[in-house]
Amino acid sequence: xxxxxxxxxxxxxxxxxxxxxxxxxxxxxxxxxxxxxxxxxxxxxxxxxxxxxxxxxxxxxxxxxxxxxxxxxxxxxxxxxxxxxxxxxxxxxxxxxxxxxxxxxxxxxxxxxxxxxxxxxxxxxxxxxxxxxxxxxxxxxxxxxxxxxxxxxxxxxxxxxxxxxxxxxxxxxxxxxxxxxxxxxxxxxxxxxxxxxxxxxxxxxxxxxxxxxxxxxxxxxxxxxxxxxxxxxxxxxxxxxxxxxxxxxxxxxxxxxxxxxxxxxxxxxxxxxxxxxxxxxxxxxxxxxxxxxxxxxxxxxxxxxxxxxxxxxxxxxxxxxxxxxxxxxxxxxxxxxxxxxxxxxxxxxxxxxxxxxxxxxxxxxxxxxxxxxxxxxxxxxxxxxxxxxxxxxxxxxxxxxxxxxxxxxxxxxxxxxxxxxxxxxxxxxxxxxxxxxxxxxxxxxxxxxxxxxxxxxxxxxxxxxxxxxxxxxxxxxxxxxxxxxxxxxxxxxxxxxxxxxxxxxxxxxxxxxxxxxxxxxxxxxxxxxxxxxxxxxxxxxxxxxxxxxxxxxxxxxxxxxxxxxxxxxxxxxxxxxxxxxxxxxxxxxxxxx
Numbered sequence: 001x002x003x004x005x006x007x008x009x010x011x012x013x014x015x016x017x018x019x020x021x022x023x024x025x026x027x028x029x030x031x032x033x034x035x036x037x038x039x040x041x042x043x044x045x046x047x048x049x050x051x052x053x054x055x056x057x058x059x060x061x062x063x064x065x066x067x068x069x070x071x072x073x074x075x076x077x078x079x080x081x082x083x084x085x086x087x088x089x090x091x092x093x094x095x096x097x098x099x100x101x102x103x104x105x106x107x108x109x110x111x112x113x114x115x116x117x118x119x120x121x122x123x124x125x126x127x128x129x130x131x132x133x134x135x136x137x138x139x140x141x142x143x144x145x146x147x148x149x150x151x152x153x154x155x156x157x158x159x160x161x162x163x164x165x166x167x168x169x170x171x172x173x174x175x176x177x178x179x180x181x182x183x184x185x186x187x188x189x190x191x192x193x194x195x196x197x198x199x200x201x202x203x204x205x206x207x208x209x210x211x212x213x214x215x216x217x218x219x220x221x222x223x224x225x226x227x228x229x230x231x232x233x234x235x236x237x238x239x240x241x242x243x244x245x246x247x248x249x250x251x252x253x254x255x256x257x258x259x260x261x262x263x264x265x266x267x268x269x270x271x272x273x274x275x276x277x278x279x280x281x282x283x284x285x286x287x288x289x290x291x292x293x294x295x296x297x298x299x300x301x302x303x304x305x306x307x308x309x310x311x312x313x314x315x316x317x318x319x320x321x322x323x324x325x326x327x328x329x330x331x332x333x334x335x336x337x338x339x340x341x342x343x344x345x346x347x348x349x350x351x352x353x354x355x356x357x358x359x360x361x362x363x364x365x366x367x368x369x370x371x372x373x374x375x376x377x378x379x380x381x382x383x384x385x386x387x388x389x390x391x392x393x394x395x396x397x398x399x400x401x402x403x404x405x406x407x408x409x410x411x412x413x414x415x416x417x418x419x420x421x422x423x424x425x426x427x428x429x430x431x432x433x434x435x436x437x438x439x440x441x442x443x444x445x446x447x448x449x450x451x452x453x454x455x456x457x458x459x460x461x462x463x464x465x466x467x468x469x470x471x472x473x474x475x476x477x478x479x480x481x482x483x484x485x486x487x488x489x490x491x492x493x494x495x496x497x498x499x500x501x502x503x504x505x506x507x508x509x510x511x512x513x514x515x516x517x518x519x520x521x522x523x524x525x526x527x528x529x530x531x532x533x534x535x536x537x538x539x540x541x542x543x544x545x546x547x548x549x550x551x552x553x554x555x556x557x558x559x560x561x562x563x564x565x566x567x568x569x570x571x572x573x574x575x576x577x578x579x580x581x582x583x584x585x586x587x588x589x590x591x592x593x
Contacts, residue, residue: 006393006405008037011427015387016379017362019123020418022058023377024049024408028394030060032418036425037390040418043084048074048111049358049409051121054129056417057081059121061109062089069098071154071197071205073140074109082418090165093139099200108140111210119216122360122411125282132163136233138212142203145174148187149194149204156209158233158246171233171251173207179253180207180242183260186300189310195239208239210274211358215245218278219287220327227255228278228326238274238355241298241314243291255326259299261314262486266329271316272298275358275409278326284365284382285323288332292369293320296354318348321359321369335369339384358409368412375405379412487529488522491539493549499539501567505590506537508562512544515558517576524579525561533586563589 016035023031024047032041043050045060052058058081061074079088090107097103114121116133141155153174160169173180182190194204212235215221220228226247232254233246245255261269275292279285297312307313321335337344337351356372362379366387370377375392392405415422488509491499500506509525511518522540529538543550543558550556562572563586571589 006391008033008035008388008390008427010378010386010389011035011424012387013424015366015381015385017364017366017412018422018424019412019414020420021377021390022050022052022411022413023390023392024060024410025392025394026404026406026408027396030058033390034420034424035388036427038425040420041082043080045078045080046074047408048072049121049411051113051115051118051411052123052413052417053079053115054118054123054127055131057087059113059115059135061107065096065106065108066098066101068200069096070108070140070199071203072110073106075104075106077107077109077113077135077137079115088135088163088165090135090137090161092165093159093167094141107137109137110140111138112212113137114213119214119280120277120360121213123363123413123417124280124361125363127280134163134168135161136212136214137161138209141172142201143174145177148174148177148206149191151194151196151204152201153194154197154203154205156207156237158212158235169248171246171248173209173237176251176253179256180237180240180244181256181259181263182240182300185302185310186259189300193309193311195311205239207237207242209235210238210356211236211276213277214248215278217281219281225327234276234278236273236276238272238294239298239312240300241270241272243270243273243276243289257329264329267322267324267331268320269314270322271314272296272354274356277359279323279361283361283363285332285361287326288323289326290359290361290367291322291324292353292357292359293322294354294357295319295352318344318352319354319357319371321367333382335367335380335384340386356406356408358411360411362412368410370407370410372408373404373406375407377407377410487526488538488540491541493541493546496541496549500564503537503564504566505535506539506564507586507590508564509538509540510543510550510555510560510562511540511558512542514544518559521559521561521576524576524582528579528582528586532583536586536590565590 018035021033025031030043030045030047030050033039045062046064047060050058050060057079059079062076062078065073065075076089076091078086080086091105093107096106114136117128117130137159139157139159141157143153143155145153155172155174158171159167161167190206194206196202197205212233215228215230215232215234217230218228227245231248233248236243240259242258244253247254257263264270270293272294273291274294277290279288279290295316295318297315299312299314301310301313303310304313306315318337322331323333324331337348340351342348342350353371353373357370360368362368366379366381368379377390378386379388380386392407395405509522543555557574560572560574563570
């Protein structure tokens with residue numbers, strides 16, 4: 001049995017952003033602690049999540065509907081003061097009559113909410129205090145929509161309610177299904193099994209929207225990009241693998257990453273993000289998109305060894321943090337297990353939260369990361385030094401759930417949010433928690449190593465991080481995944497003849513990684529085929545991996561583009577050409593012959 005310390009286990013007071021922590025535990029209510037772990041308040045609510053408002057009140061879900069009938073359905077959303085007095089509540093969304101329970105109104109609230117003037121639910125300089133502001137609430141609705149599936153769906157809905165609890169705006173994701181960008185293959189899988197959750201009446205949690213927040217004031221809107229209007233709503237759909245923005249005024253989706261891997265373009269594909277936010281104005285990286293790339297399983301698509309049906313086929317067993325420019329998709333900052341000395345794939349699980357979690361950019365530039373399924377929160381500097389760590393000491397007692405210390409989200413606020421002093425205890429850090437031992441237990445490494453003839457200990461090799469996870473292989477896998485999601489498919493020399501002969505019209509791009517003109521050409525070609533010539537098949541052959549083919553047909557200048565009609569080559573050109581030039585050549589040599 002390995003024993004680890006709980007509570008605050010790392011605390012560097014000089015480098016951390018000091019304040020109070022609002023912790024949403026799984027079964028022990030909303031907990032508020034100081035940095036040293038001293039508990040200040042605990043509230044008997046079911047925090048999914050709990051947030052503190054600029055008026056110093058707290059919002060949370062009061063209680064949950066029985067899991068026999070719903071999936072994380074919060075009965076009522078409440079706002080209460082520090083003494084627990086409720087000053088606002090909302091439950092008037094659906095009137096429910098569950099077998100064995102008294103009929104009642106429910107909000108069916110889950111996963112996230114937001115009070116007007118406080119985009120993310122955490123403190124940042126310049127946040128606005130709006131007395132009696134409206135509230136955005138993420139709720140569930142059970143529907144049947146035969147365009148999506150013949151099964152009952154657990155639809156995600158965003159409500160805006162005023163201070164009296166009146167619904168003044170509503171956005172149902174099912175009504176915008178066509179804007180989500182699922183491929184025909186994904187739609188077929190989704191129709192057969194929309195990620196069914198087993199309740200008395202099975203429900204398809206086909207999107208699993210887990211976070212919502214308004215964009216807030218930002219430089220992109222200031223520069224004229226209407227997608228980033230401050231009132232627009234950023235959301236994540238974990239099961240569908242989508243990060244998107246809703247144009248609130250027009251009630252439509254105006255920005256989207258996913259569900260296809262190719263949608264992520266310049267970044268490694270995100271897998272099952274459960275939280276994303278636009279960094280608020282006044283904080284380091286303001287305007288950038290901060291993504292909790294949870295990993296786990298998500299999506300709908302081609303059958304795999306781990307998903308023969310194509311349900312949730314995308315898998316990655318570790319988490320990442322990405323800070324990207326939402327316009328160019330360039331990565332400005334990222335975090336993964338290797339930044340903490342954990343090799344991939346063997347030890348990637350040590351930085352892994354497939355469900356839940358959140359991120360908070362702090363006023364001093366640090367980032368607070370909640371690894372929900374690990375029951376752990378860390379604060380790291382921009383250089384990725386851990387300066388604070390808290391591990392939940394409370395374990396669930398639910399009979400149907402494995403015992404764990406899972407939490408949902410954690411937010412940091414200034415001391416004056418609870419009017420407490422700034423004194424903190426000194427924490428004696430354990431230098432290496434992997435060697436933490438019980439009193440009376442034997443000492444570690446207390447015996448000399450016995451040498452074995454012809455053998456030598458190699459301390460610098462992680463056997464599971466070789467070949468299969470080398471940087472080159474990871475890059476190659478990334479390209480293969482992107483190409484398979486693209487209209488331009490890979491073709492190898494062994495299958496070239498049969499592939500071309502099977503197409504009435506085809507284009508082949510011959511290139512290589514070393515070719516600086518190949519990628520720009522393929523980007524132009526991809527847009528061209530998607531927009532104007534959808535009936536034409538296009539393939540890419542890497543001649544560095546098909547050298548016999550290159551020598552046989554004497555292809556030495558790259559890129560080379562060949563047009564085929566009924567299996568016969570009718571034209572080719574070398575080098576890059578513009579969109580319009582290629583379009584005219586296609587019309588002349590393929591469509592008019």
